[in-house]
Amino acid sequence: MVVYLKLILTAVVWGGTFIAGRVIVQDLDPFSAAFCRFAVSSICLLFLTLKQEGQLPRLHQKQLIQVILLGMTGVFAYNAFFFLGLQTIAASRAALIVALNPTFIALGSALFFKDKLTAFKIIGIIVSLLGAALAISRGNVVNILDDNLSIGDLFLFGCVFSWVAYTLIGKLAMQQLSPLVATTYACLIGTIALFFPALSEGILQHFFQINFVTWLVIWYLGFLSSALGFIWYSEGVRVIGPAKAAIFINLVPVSAILLAAVLLREEITLSLLAGGILVVMGVFLTNKA
Template sequence: MNRESNLFVYLMLVGTMALWGGTWISGKMLAGSMGPLSASFLRFLSAAVFLVISAWMQEGKVPRLPLKFVPHTAFLGLTGVFMYSWFFFKGLESIPAGRAALIVACIPVCVASVSAMVFKERFGPLRVLGTLISLFGVSMVLSEGDPLSLLSHGVAAGDLLILGCVVAWTGYSIGGRIAMRHLDPARAVTWSCVLGALFLLGPALNAGLVDDVLRSSFGDWLNILYLGVIATGVSYAWYYRGIRAIGPSRAAIFINLVPVFAIIFAQILLGETVGLAVLGGGAMVITGVYMTNRFAR
């Protein structure tokens, strides 16, 4: 790959991270307008429709999902769509978008740690150190600079919900690695969105989906389309193009930019401010993530 095409891939990946950083601001806006189950269902319904139409236009048909792989994909829909999105919108009801993005930044470390246990990956001293630094950074963010206070006061409900995002996406990533042995990424993402939206439909209806839709504003629908079409359908395609071009390890490093963009956008669009202690904790999270990925074998 020449320098010019390399530059295009890097710009595409930076653009993807900016879109993902924007999900926290869009999600925060939407969390104030409708319930978390309604917002989750509408987001992934729009993503599923977009992905199915895109596949139809590119391949002339809807990508088939063999029956024997339905359990794999259903697990992805349950963890990466149903659970993650509910925790995402519910948590954003009560905590700032920038703070939430810094907590979720520890996902790569959690995925690496669980992968080491499940897949028996080598986890040397430097990766252990990176994990500890990242987790200590999370404690700094949760406690706003006083980790010992977590022992006496515990973790706030909104922070616990965002930590649920970490658990859900870790499960999705581990399940995705197993599913990718049999399915291509585009097929897995498309069907996990379809099944995840189906999982969300019943609970969303029970929680007032129809009322939320009837009273939703034009701005709400713009946020739904951004989250579903742009930040899921388009950005996933860009990310996988980046993986094909420069490899998964190099592409994954760009994910460290997501909380940076989230904090910048939150300050500009939502007027949020982040304290130095929280920023310091976020820097530790990102440093730990970099070390964990950098010294992977």
């Protein structure tokens, strides 16, 4: 029972990252926000790794290349796109786009790892893409490219493709490294990479001017979402298995939309609601297969 509660809370926390991201970009530039988030995440994950593993294992050349790619895709690129996108589009809209991750991961796995695309997966992919198109186009799917697809939407699709790359590379990296070690290395590398564009944004000058609310958001993103979320989700995978644990991911866009409506007063339109339902259904079918 406890593990199910943790998985639900994890999904809610992950849904809240879109609201947190929308808030933080009002005070920090995108790369500065991403750097602060993963500086906190790296500290938390490094502490956890040292506690569980005893040390951060040394990597051979192939592993080093893999974790560098993980850091550059899943941390650097994903978060750059994430915060750039949230500067201009609603949190609920962003959540629905990012909810397409499993759909494109299924396609990527079929393309690069020859994973079988079952009928359920194909139906799920079509349904989720239709749902995203419905939400993005505000119900006008036929004319989706006519002023409906904004630069913010494109940034969020950048998130999706970055995460697909991270997941597929991670499938190789985690054949020899534990998920915790691989994630910790990825966070450390991504944080270092994020520091340089954050530096150009003036993070050193602004660091001591960051207000209390923004620091709370940074710790929410860095500790609750990245570190604690990883721990709880990994525990869920271990206890009830990856297939059942993955089902709870469907709650992320749902919680994001509800939290955005309550906390940010974002409007829940009919097209957003219908699109969200289709995306969740599609992702469920994709995972079920």
